[in-house]
Amino acid sequence: MVEKIPIDLLIDNGTVVTIDKERRVIRNGAVAIKKNKIKEVGKARLLKAKYSAKRVYDAKNKLIMPGLINSHLHFYHHMHRGLSPETLNGLGWSDFVHRRVATVVDPQDEIWGGLGTLLETLKTGVTTFLEAGSYNLAETIEGVAKIGMRGLMGRRSFDHVSQGHDMLVDSTQKCLAANEAFMKDYQDGVGLVKPCIVLVGMGRCSDTLYRKSKEMADDYGTVLHMHQANMLENIQEAMALHGERPVEHLYNIGVLGSNVVMVHMVHVNQKEIGMLAKSKANVVHCPNTAMKLSYGMAAFGRFTEMSQAGVNVAIGTDASDCSNFNDMVRLIYLAAVTPKDYRYDPAAGSAEKALEMATINGAIALNMQKEIGSLEAGKKADVAIFDMHRPDWVPLYNELQNLVYSAQGNSCESVIIDGNFVMEKRKVLTIDEEEVVDRVQFQAKKMLKKTKIPIYSEWKWS
Numbered sequence: 001m002v003e004k005i006p007i008d009l010l011i012d013n014g015t016v017v018t019i020d021k022e023r024r025v026i027r028n029g030a031v032a033i034k035k036n037k038i039k040e041v042g043k044a045r046l047l048k049a050k051y052s053a054k055r056v057y058d059a060k061n062k063l064i065m066p067g068l069i070n071s072h073l074h075f076y077h078h079m080h081r082g083l084s085p086e087t088l089n090g091l092g093w094s095d096f097v098h099r100r101v102a103t104v105v106d107p108q109d110e111i112w113g114g115l116g117t118l119l120e121t122l123k124t125g126v127t128t129f130l131e132a133g134s135y136n137l138a139e140t141i142e143g144v145a146k147i148g149m150r151g152l153m154g155r156r157s158f159d160h161v162s163q164g165h166d167m168l169v170d171s172t173q174k175c176l177a178a179n180e181a182f183m184k185d186y187q188d189g190v191g192l193v194k195p196c197i198v199l200v201g202m203g204r205c206s207d208t209l210y211r212k213s214k215e216m217a218d219d220y221g222t223v224l225h226m227h228q229a230n231m232l233e234n235i236q237e238a239m240a241l242h243g244e245r246p247v248e249h250l251y252n253i254g255v256l257g258s259n260v261v262m263v264h265m266v267h268v269n270q271k272e273i274g275m276l277a278k279s280k281a282n283v284v285h286c287p288n289t290a291m292k293l294s295y296g297m298a299a300f301g302r303f304t305e306m307s308q309a310g311v312n313v314a315i316g317t318d319a320s321d322c323s324n325f326n327d328m329v330r331l332i333y334l335a336a337v338t339p340k341d342y343r344y345d346p347a348a349g350s351a352e353k354a355l356e357m358a359t360i361n362g363a364i365a366l367n368m369q370k371e372i373g374s375l376e377a378g379k380k381a382d383v384a385i386f387d388m389h390r391p392d393w394v395p396l397y398n399e400l401q402n403l404v405y406s407a408q409g410n411s412c413e414s415v416i417i418d419g420n421f422v423m424e425k426r427k428v429l430t431i432d433e434e435e436v437v438d439r440v441q442f443q444a445k446k447m448l449k450k451t452k453i454p455i456y457s458e459w460k461w462s
């Protein structure tokens, strides 16, 4: 008898959605894990015959997915959720939260807001994130890394007052020096969280800051993360300033590249799509924010055209105070259905395309495609397991259709990151969930005292 190969964990007898090159979906499948890596993915009977596992996780009636990748979220913005009037557009909203709230944010807001965001998104199957800008970097990276998720984070940087937005603006030198110091001090990361370069983007950065930040990202082998082309006003401003549209301008000054991640990107024309494809710059679509802040996605969005042109499009839940949720399953649903409606074409979006955006495309955007984004031998053991034996999952004919269009995010049962269970049967093992909820609410009380923002509502409250 051939001796079995020892492994640490066998996730046994579920439906495995690999998102490998062949896009195999394996019913009665299994995933073999040794230490922090995937050893093999295949039919359960074959893997059971081959491996002897220290632990077997029974995945009958479960869906086994690559850990989801939330390619754009914010930490401290979590502390402003529900504070601003919902009648503000993108510029009005940004001015409101940054003038009234962000200026009084303290390290505890960043840590607990960060943990609150990550906890919420983790519980819907997310294993990896790209964060969009903090201020108290040392405290924040040390604080949020405790949750055990994989991610990149950086400093919220901008050096140019645009359309009256002057809250928290720094000099070019300060932005560059602070970003470089963070890259140097935390080169090895804390836990699984590593630093990257974050710019606010849009009209709020000088050409020098864009260029030097791209050089820095190249030098440190990291990602340059920024917002671009959210609103029509961004286009009008760039045209007035440079005589070029925003993406066109960044392309012409040499800032685009495969390590650049550009978020929102609602107002991009066909010429700019060509520039994105040519430069291999990545796009992150946030359909929840686009709709809530009236970015005009239905009228102007060209995400389907971007994908067709070969541009890598990932998705992210964005900031809790504008989007306003971090449930990745809910976001996947929006990424799949919105183009069907605004293109008047049911084939413009699909379950499969939306799931690629939430997994392998996110991995490409974060420059981690060799490590994560699919369930394949040799990749990191980042796995999300969904329970399909629930009202929202039956009748079950097609697992992908149900995950994207029917399932609730809380049907995520367990999450494994780097080979370790971070959530098991809905219980988070790395941090005290109750404590995070209490601390977010405690910080919120302090926030309300400091900002004195009233409740904005059409109704009478007492």
Ligand SMILES: [Zn+2]
Pocket (backbone or CB within 6 Å): 072, 074, 132, 227, 263, 318, 319
């Ligand atoms: Zn954002």
